[in-house]
Amino acid sequence: MSAANLSANRQSGKRKKLFRRFEPYLLLLPALLIVVAFFAYPLGSSLRLAFMHYVLFEPQNIKFSGLDNFKSLLSDSVMPKVLLNSALWIVSVVSLQFVLGFALAVALNKPFRGKGAYQAVVFLPWAVSAFLIGMIFKWMFSQRNGLINELLMNLGIIHKPVAFLALSGTSIIPVIIAMIWYGVPFFGIMILAALQSVPHEMYEAADIDGAGRVRQLFQITIPYIKPTIVLTLLLRVIWVFNSADLIYIMTGGGPANSSDNLPSYMFNKIGYSTDFGQASALGVFMLVVLTLYTIFFLRITKFREAGDL
Amino acid sequence: MANFLRARFPGWIRFAVLLLFLAAALLPFYWLFVTSLKDRQEIYGDVLTLWPANLTWNNYIETFRTSDFLGYFKNSLIVSLSSGLLVLIVSIFGGYALARYRFRGKGVILLIFLTTQMVPVMILLVPLFIVFGKLALLNTLGALIITYTALNIPFCLITMSGFFQQTPVALEEAAMIDGCSRLSTVARITLPIMLPGLVATFVFAFMGAWNDLFFGVMFTTSEHVKTVPVGLNGFVQKFDVNWGEMSAGGMVSLIPVAILFALIQRYIVSGLSQGAVKG
Numbered sequence: 001m002s003a004a005n006l007s008a009n010r011q012s013g014k015r016k017k018l019f020r021r022f023e024p025y026l027l028l029l030p031a032l033l034i035v036v037a038f039f040a041y042p043l044g045s046s047l048r049l050a051f052m053h054y055v056l057f058e059p060q061n062i063k064f065s066g067l068d069n070f071k072s073l074l075s076d077s078v079m080p081k082v083l084l085n086s087a088l089w090i091v092s093v094v095s096l097q098f099v100l101g102f103a104l105a106v107a108l109n110k111p112f113r114g115k116g117a118y119q120a121v122v123f124l125p126w127a128v129s130a131f132l133i134g135m136i137f138k139w140m141f142s143q144r145n146g147l148i149n150e151l152l153m154n155l156g157i158i159h160k161p162v163a164f165l166a167l168s169g170t171s172i173i174p175v176i177i178a179m180i181w182y183g184v185p186f187f188g189i190m191i192l193a194a195l196q197s198v199p200h201e202m203y204e205a206a207d208i209d210g211a212g213r214v215r216q217l218f219q220i221t222i223p224y225i226k227p228t229i230v231l232t233l234l235l236r237v238i239w240v241f242n243s244a245d246l247i248y249i250m251t252g253g254g255p256a257n258s259s260d261n262l263p264s265y266m267f268n269k270i271g272y273s274t275d276f277g278q279a280s281a282l283g284v285f286m287l288v289v290l291t292l293y294t295i296f297f298l299r300i301t302k303f304r305e306a307g308d309l
Numbered sequence: 310m311a312n313f314l315r316a317r318f319p320g321w322i323r324f325a326v327l328l329l330f331l332a333a334a335l336l337p338f339y340w341l342f343v344t345s346l347k348d349r350q351e352i353y354g355d356v357l358t359l360w361p362a363n364l365t366w367n368n369y370i371e372t373f374r375t376s377d378f379l380g381y382f383k384n385s386l387i388v389s390l391s392s393g394l395l396v397l398i399v400s401i402f403g404g405y406a407l408a409r410y411r412f413r414g415k416g417v418i419l420l421i422f423l424t425t426q427m428v429p430v431m432i433l434l435v436p437l438f439i440v441f442g443k444l445a446l447l448n449t450l451g452a453l454i455i456t457y458t459a460l461n462i463p464f465c466l467i468t469m470s471g472f473f474q475q476t477p478v479a480l481e482e483a484a485m486i487d488g489c490s491r492l493s494t495v496a497r498i499t500l501p502i503m504l505p506g507l508v509a510t511f512v513f514a515f516m517g518a519w520n521d522l523f524f525g526v527m528f529t530t531s532e533h534v535k536t537v538p539v540g541l542n543g544f545v546q547k548f549d550v551n552w553g554e555m556s557a558g559g560m561v562s563l564i565p566v567a568i569l570f571a572l573i574q575r576y577i578v579s580g581l582s583q584g585a586v587k588g
Binding site for chain 1: 323326327330331333334335337338340341344352353354357398399400402403405406407410412414415418421422425426427428429430431432433434435436437439440455456458459460462463466516519520522523527537538541542545550552555556559562563566567569570571574575
């Protein structure tokens with residue numbers, strides 16, 4: 001083998017090594033490009049918009065306006081109601097979804113005939129669009145010929161049909177019920193998956209060692225599925241906080257904002273007033289709330305113990 | 310030894326619980342179906358019937374006649390399939406990189422992806438509207454495909470990297486010693502093992518695109534680019550809800566989702582339980 005050939009070989013070896021160093025970056029490049037261009041960049045410009053006067057139908061009048069958007073949010077008389085609704089929305093939806101999802105998962109945590117078909121039906125709501133779910137529940141809760149009103153009247157709870165969705169005192173309740181119904185399968189799937197990952201031998205070993213049922217629950221089942229539950233709850237609260245489709249479809253946030261939560265109020269601002277600046281300020285406010293929540297959540301659950309991601 | 314404290318119910322309670330969940334899950338769909346089969350008089354009549362007295366398929370015929378339902382359907386399929394596939398491919402590459410390499414900046418990249426999960430997506434609505442306006446992509450399916458892809462990549466990529474971590478490296482090493490290239494090793498050995506995970510990831514991205522309403526409402530205005538939820542929503546707003554036709558349209562839009570879901574739900578639970586072991 002000639003000297004020239006040898007050096008060429010060595011060079012290509014070097015090139016290969018260099019290439020290997022860049023390999024992970026190349027593999028991640030498509031994902032990063034898309035996320036930066038269509039997620040990070042818009043997020044950044046939203047932060048900028050929050051400090052601007054930007055109304056879609058006043059294209060000549062776009063300018064920086066400092067904290068004006070935030071000031072008008074603070075003096076917005078609707079905001080207290082919207083914040084209260086957001087809190088009610090998150091607490092009632094997530095807690096009931098969790099409890100019901102847990103019960104479903106426990107009931108499914110043992111093979112039976114037709115389990116596959118059963119799961120396909122019960123988990124189906126998870127796959128259906130919020131639009132359709134919203135429409136069905138709107139129709140069921142309708143004052144005129146609504147199934148729920150009929151049911152309540154037959155049970156003697158009410159004497160004449162109630163316009164649940166059109167009264168400011170009750171408008172958010174049907175939406176919360178629809179949302180709970182919509183999310184139970186998700187929790188069911190996640191918790192079931194976690195329960196099935198608990199090895200049987202652990203219970204058998206505990207039996208042999210004479211550990212009682214209560215101890216098994218607290219020392220085997222719960223510790224074992226805790227990471228999944230913690231992560232699921234964390235993500236779910238964020239998801240529910242950000243969710244507005246059912247509200248938009250069933251009540252449009254009305255009457256008089258009585259069923260608006262933060263994101264649906266924001267969407268209404270974008271759609272009706274086209275005040276993009278103020279809507280973005282509201283978005284930034286939501287982002288701050290979520291960031292604080294996440295930090296707080298990770299602190300109190302000592303997330304590191306829950307498993308490293 | 311089944312019992313509740315081991316996260317199991319005794320037999321008859323378990324049966325009752327399962328039955329109750331089944332009824333609760335089915336009731337709204339039943340009501341949708343029944344409404345779609347009633348004629349106008351019966352829907353708005355004085356007596357509420359639990360099964361149509363005059364069963365009719367007219368609502369279905371009318372829905373297809375008065376709205377471009379098939380067009381919406383085609384658009385939804387195009388958007389969801391493209392974005393689902395894009396997310397899947399990009400997540401396989403990226404997930405592999407995160408799971409199998411050590412490199413500088415890995416922590417930062419992971420952090421970026423995780424952070425996106427707490428951003429209220431509503432905040433992206435306006436800036437993306439402006440961006441797509443500049444790119445002349447408003448009112449095209451492209452804008453929706455790009456948006457749904459960007460929104461779903463972070464979660465799917467992290468999940469995918471979890472699936473790779475659970476597939477033993479030893480298998481890949483053995484194949485590579487036998488002379489397989491890295492690419493064909495992954496394609497022939499690793500990915501087939503991860504099939505449930507791949508299906509779960511694809512379905513997650515597909516559903517995300519299939520079910521979105523807000524970005525669709527914001528980015529599309531012409532009938533020929535509307536997806537199913539956006540199209541039906543416009544239909545509802547334009548002509549004060551006609552519950553019969555609305556229900557018929559809803560039933561039809563359920564069919565592909567239900568079939569897809571029945572076929573793959575097994576994969577989803579096993580896919581997630583693989584993922585659940587490690588975040």
